Amino acid sequence: MLLDSVSSSIDSGNCIDTIYLDFAKAFDKVPHQRLLYKLQSYGITRSLLQWIAAWLIGRKQRVHIARAESQWTDVTSGVPQGSVLGPLLFLLFINDLGIDIHKSTTVLKFADDTKLFGICNNESDYIKLQEDVSKLESWALAWQMKFKVDKCTVMHIGSGNKKCSYQLGISVLESTDIQKDLRIWKSNDLKFEFHTLEAYKKANKMLGMIKRTVVHKDKCKKNCGLDTS
Numbered sequence: 001m002l003l004d005s006v007s008s009s010i011d012s013g014n015c016i017d018t019i020y021l022d023f024a025k026a027f028d029k030v031p032h033q034r035l036l037y038k039l040q041s042y043g044i045t046r047s048l049l050q051w052i053a054a055w056l057i058g059r060k061q062r063v064h065i066a067r068a069e070s071q072w073t074d075v076t077s078g079v080p081q082g083s084v085l086g087p088l089l090f091l092l093f094i095n096d097l098g099i100d101i102h103k104s105t106t107v108l109k110f111a112d113d114t115k116l117f118g119i120c121n122n123e124s125d126y127i128k129l130q131e132d133v134s135k136l137e138s139w140a141l142a143w144q145m146k147f148k149v150d151k152c153t154v155m156h157i158g159s160g161n162k163k164c165s166y167q168l169g170i171s172v173l174e175s176t177d178i179q180k181d182l183r184i185w186k187s188n189d190l191k192f193e194f195h196t197l198e199a200y201k202k203a204n205k206m207l208g209m210i211k212r213t214v215v216h217k218d219k220c221k222k223n224c225g226l227d228t229s
Contacts, residue, residue: 001108002018002108002115002117002181003186003190005106005117006018006117006157006190007190009119009158010157010158010190014119014121014158015119015120015121015156015157015158015159015160015161015162016117016118016119016120016156016157016158016161017117017118017120017126017129017154017155017156017157017161017164017166018115018116018117018154018155018157018179019115019116019117019129019133019152019153019154019166019173020113020114020115020152020153020154020155020179020181021114021115021116021136021147021152021168022112022113022114022147022148022151022152023112023114023140023145023146023147023148024146024147024148026090026111026112026145027078027079027081027086027087027090027112028077028078029077029078029144029145029146030077030078030079030089030090030093030145031076031077031143031144032053032056032057032076032077034093034143034144035056035079035089035092035093036049036052036053036056038092038093038095038096039052039089039092042092052085052089055085056079056089059074059075059080060072060073060074060075061073061075077144079093087111090111090112091109091111093143094109094114094145096139097109097114097136097139098116098132098135098136098139100135101116101132101135101136102118102128102129102131102132104118104119104125104128105117105118105128105129105132106118107132107136110182113181113182114136115181116129116132116133116136118132120156120161120162120164126162126164129166130164130166130167133166133167133168134167137168137169147168149168149169149171149173150174152168152173152174153173153174153175153176153179154166154173154174154175154176155175155176155177155179155186155188156175156188157188157190163175178194185198
């Protein structure tokens with residue numbers, strides 16, 4: 001959706017600014033009581049809500065290294081990772097993130113990856129987008145979440161882009177020309193040369209490892225079962 005929307009806007013002669021936001025320890029920060037409150041607002045009540053509460057609340061954890069052990073500590077936040085229900089609860093918790101932003105801005109959420117983008121042709125567009133960034137920050141503070149500012153970036157797309165600076169709290173977001181988004185490297189020229197190069201490097205490393213570790217490599221197609229004659 002991001003690439004289609006941005007490409008369409010660029011083809012129409014617009015400039016686009018995309019802000020990539022990253023939650024700090026997202027799955028570990030979800031406060032249990034606030035999560036249960038939201039589940040109630042979605043209509044999850046009675047025995048189902050009690051079952052989820054029993055699954056979340058009352059957990060303890062400690063660190064065990066060799067023969068040394070820490071004291072047990074109550075786990076008052078977070079959704080258990082490695083489960084099916086954990087990520088679902090996280091999505092329900094952040095579901096209302098960005099509901100009050102301007103209509104000209106779009107928010108996309110996938111697990112703990114969040115990004116928002118909009119047309120930025122002039123000062124008015126920039127102000128709206130900055131206001132929306134501030135709204136997302138206010139949401140995070142209100143719901144006891146936190147953005148990791150040093151991992152949040154802005155990408156300016158389109159010729160003639162004024163490359164405005166955006167703030168998250170008191171910090172100015174770093175501008176980038178290349179950003180990894182859902183395991184795909186994207187660049188501000190909407191091309192995939194860098195992603196292709198990285199995939200090539202990764203495949204080359206794998207071939208190198210096979211060459212170093214596999215001792216006997218018979219090149220004969222017949223012995224390898226590749227001879228179709």
